[in-house]
Each structure stands twice: as structure tokens, then as C-alpha cells.
Amino acid sequence: MNARTSFLRAGTALSALALLLAGCSSASGSAESSESGDQSGAADGPTIAVSARTTDSDFYTLWLSGVKSEAEKLGATLTIYDANGDDSQQILDLQSARATSPDAILVDHGLEGITPAAVEALDAGIPLVSFDSVIDDDRVITVSQSDHDLADLAGNKLVDDAGGTADVIYVYVAGFAPLDLRNEKWTEIKEQNPGINEVAQIGVVNESTVVQVAEQAKASLQENPSVTAIFAPFDDFAKGASQAVRELGLEDTVKVYGADISDADIAVLTEDDSPWVATATTDPSNVGAVSLRTAYLAATGDAPEDDVLIPPALVTGEELRDQGITTVSELVDAFPDLRTDDISAVTK
């Protein structure tokens, strides 16, 4: 164990102890405790620990806001751990969460290395719900945005707009569950459409994803002047790719096909001549609400489905402009299927 790991482990153990002593009523270290709902609801409701890999991007913050508001509605008590993108910290967070014996744990965007810590929690009898995480254990209940469908919508929009022929830059980083699933579909789309020629693959996921993808995309576009489309199925990828296209003045020739939505994304998608022309998306806060309801059901002994899928929709910049949509809540009013109150519904 190196000095940093040892420091983090000691710090996290102290955090867990502090939370236990305080009856989960105070925040400490990377864990934020919140009692939700009214006093009686919170007292009677289940305790759910949420372990987020990061909250450092639009999707993750919207997802977490959906988790929190649904917990408040249902009267669940949350303890939220944010590993700030540090995968070792997320393992420690899961161990801390297990030590507090919550009624369920909800894991967000955990990478493969968290599996042993997740298995320890499951072995301790704590139900575990995974959103977009890589945990190899059949007892885990998974929630996802139907990532194959999501990549199918955006990828086939690219193929259709290109008339089946295009040189394409693909933005991808392996190891993230949703990106790996989207990659499976993209691979299939390329096989079915021999005119789609992936000339380069770029990508990075860190706290500077947009800026670094923009730099990579710019270099790749300069090396590959025949490119007419960028497949970037994560909003931070699509924003970086769009920035690169703009900086090179290629708006008329290169189109970006992305994923996800936020108010900031809508602003980019609706700009005049925006290179980002289409996004395949759910409503991220609705996905957070579904994730929380799934954890609630697991916590209260109502076995939810093993594999909870939230269907996405394809949204184009043109539709957003035509309908004057500037926020996610206006988008959800225009696309009511993005609200999925029936998925993992809780009947009390």
C-alpha cells in the first residue's frame, strides 16, 4: 500500500466511523449524508448509500439530482460518496458504505476494479444496484440507458445523413460500461455499412475531457481531411469534437453525432451552424430517479428486474431550434417518452 492509499484508507475509515457515531447526520470527507423526506418518512424509510465515481460533468450532476429528489419523495435516507474520478477512492468508498450496513448500495460508473469491494457488500447481504458500472457478479441489479439502442439511434443517423458513405473519426475510451456497450453497436453498424470508414479513434475521460478531446479531434481532422463525420457518443466527447470542428472552420463539411443532453448541450446543439447535429439521449435526472427507485425496491425486499433499461430518444438540433427548446425540462415536455415513471415504480 503506498502512502496516499494508506492515508485515504485511514481517512475513509475515520469518515465511516464519524458517520456511524453521528447517526448519518453529518457530512465528512468524500461522503455527504442527507436525510430526505419528512422526519417520519426518513425514520421509516430505507438507508441507501450512493457511490459515485465522479460528479464532475453535466450528466453525472443531473443524474445525482434525480437520485436525491426521488429519495426525498420516497423518504429514503441517502449517504452519498463522491470519489472525484479516483478509482482507488471509489473502492474505499464502497468499503466505507458496507461498514455502515445500509439497506442497499447504488454504484454509479464504477470501473472493473471495484468488483471485489462490491462482492464483499453482496456477501454481507447488502443488495447492490449498479448504474453504468462494470461489476462481474450475477447478484448485481443493473440499470442502464439501453446503450445499444442509444448507439443505434445516433450511429444510424450518421449513416443515413451520410448516405451510407463517410470517413469517420470515432471517440471512445474502453472500460466504461456504457461506452463499451455503445462500442459493440458501433462495431455492428460498421460491419453492416461498408461505406462507413473509421479512419481514426481518439478519446480521453478525465476532468478535462472536453478540452482534451477538442485537441485530439483537431489534430485528427488535420491529419484526415477527408473526414465528414465524428461519432462521439458521450456529451463531453461531442462538445470537444464540435469545438474542434468550429476552430478549424469545418462546420459546412463535418457533422458530429453525440449522446446525452443538458441545458448547456442544448445551447451547443442549437447554435447557428452547430457541427453537433444530433444526440441520442435519455433525461439524465429521470435516469437518476429510476436508479434510486430500483435501489429502493432492492432495499425494501421488492425484487426489481435484474436488468433495468431506460429507452433513449434521438433529438436533432433542428428539432430543438424549430420547437424553441432551450432547457431539458422543455425537452421532456416535448418528448414525454423521456419520462419513465413506470420503470421500477414503487407502490407504497
Ligand code: SR1
Ligand atoms: C464515461 S461514460 C459517459 C456516459 O455515462 C452515461 O451513461 C452518459 O450517458 C455518458 O455518455
